[in-house]
Amino acid sequence: MTAAEHADLQRWLAATAAIASAVNRPTALPALLDLVARTASELMGYDFCGVLLPDAHGRCLLIEGSFGLSTDYVRQVNERNPVTLRPSAQEPQAPSGRAYHSREPVRIADTFADEDFLPWGGVAREQGYRSMISVPLLSSGEAVGTLNCYRRQPHEYGAREVELLEMLADQAGVAITTARLRDREAATIADLRSSNASLEEQQELHRQGTRVHEQLTTVALRGGGVAGVARALADLLDRSVSVTDEPGGEPLATIGVHGPDGDGDIDVVEAPVRLGSVEVARIRVRGADRPLAPVEQRALEQAVTVCALELLRERTALEAEWRVSGEVVTDLLTGSASALQTVGERAARLGHDLDRPHAVLVLAGRTGEPATDHLLSVARGYAATATPRGLVTGLGTQVVLLWPATDPEEPRRHADRLRRLLLRARPDASVSVAVSPTCSARAEYPAAYRRARGAVELARLRGTDGVVTLDRLGVHGLLLQLEDVSQLAAFADSRLRPLRAHDEARGSALEATVRAYLHHDLSTAATAAALFVHPNTVGLRLRRAEELLGCSLTSVRALVELQVALSASEVLEAQTPSLR
Incomplete structure (x- = not known):
């Protein structure tokens, strides 16, 4: 080579x-x-x-x-x-x-x-x-x-x-x-390693999931309540946890793991708690600078389930309490002699002392609007968490509460808080709450209820809302306190009958015109604007009313009698002879 x-x-x-x-x-x-x-x-x-x-x-x-x-x-x-x-x-x-x-x-x-x-x-x-x-x-x-x-x-x-x-x-x-x-x-080795890592991760998730399940199940078995669920979830996630009642938003439990103020609103994760299709509570998890890991998300889901069970358990017990509470309130308001013999003992079982002064609170929505489950649910939820607690029931289109009065202004303060709570859940609602004078004896409750019911009905008929007390209703408040309304009815009918007969026969609006004229301080222009008619029409109607009534609407005495008759008519319309 x-x-x-x-x-x-x-x-x-x-x-x-x-x-x-x-x-x-x-x-x-x-x-x-x-x-x-x-x-x-x-x-x-x-x-x-x-x-x-x-x-x-x-x-x-x-x-x-x-x-x-x-x-x-x-x-x-x-x-x-x-x-x-x-x-x-x-x-x-x-x-x-x-x-x-x-x-x-x-x-x-x-x-x-x-x-x-x-x-x-x-x-x-x-x-x-x-x-x-x-x-x-x-x-x-x-x-x-x-x-x-x-x-x-x-x-x-x-x-x-x-x-x-x-x-x-x-x-x-x-x-x-x-x-x-x-x-x-x-590639095969990488796939095997990935599969092995995935299996190990799944095994770890399973172990963590088992731990989560055991802790939350222990809470359920021991009857730890909503607070126990919140505490267990906070321990598992190492984050602050709060549970609020819905739709009111009242706190049911708050567990902070990073100081008394928790973690503010940083990275808030929310989960609704439902019974059926109704949201009854909401769990909020706060803190940390990362989203929830899969096992943490699973813990939150299981906490929602256990929380729903705890709330169902509490509500089952509360339903029995609410039933007895409703019976106590109804018996007190009807004044049945046989029922009044045991009402004090039944109230005592619920932790209420009827020998203490109470006020009657009557809650109602818009005129003709039925007493919805929402109104009753919010009232019951507030009564259950407030101190001292009140007795609650639903009567027809209204919700009635008996509230302990440690001082004369306390029932009014609770009425205002309850109304604000209802409006927070439904801002577009119209809600009125009437507060009766304080009752010191059980025999006073029927009359107190009748007056409070009449006051809230007056508010509804007038299209106003807010917290109503008799002392702020003027003449209407005085008339509501009359025990015998038969004479009141006779007076209103005799004074207003000529106008009503004419309105019924001719389809006119003389009574409404006189009512608006008095309400607007004898101003023809303001009355015309309120009734959407010409001022000349108001003048013609007023002259016809004077002819029918046989008096002058410039007479102070005639004006006083008409104002009392109209106020009495409104009170009679607002009152009903019995519990509905």
């Missing part, structure tokens, strides 16, 4: 060793393909080389590794003119496709002179090559790609040159298959 042949052999051995070393390192497949292309160019003196591999669908060959080829050329071939592996009958097959399918080298000595190469002549001119050879890359007898080598000048590829290229291509084919196997093996 000559020195030149020995040197050439050393170059080839070093090149194949470099490829084998790249496979064993291991090297990423794109880098390995670039190495094969560079090795072929340097060993054989080519101007540029490319390694083409089938795409994922096996429809075409794409340049995946190269040496000397411009980036624009590689992109143009891959995007616009990829080598089709399944051409149609009319479409010629590129040299790379023929080499891939035949598993034999395809040589083009002169791209200008070879007629079969004419479809790719433009690409060859752009890249600047005049000859090329495409050698299949084989692995276990199967083609895995091609090695394309190019020269700028025409060139005859001899048998020895082709043999050397085939040897290099075989080495490259094995290297590519090995690299792909290693990539798949690495």
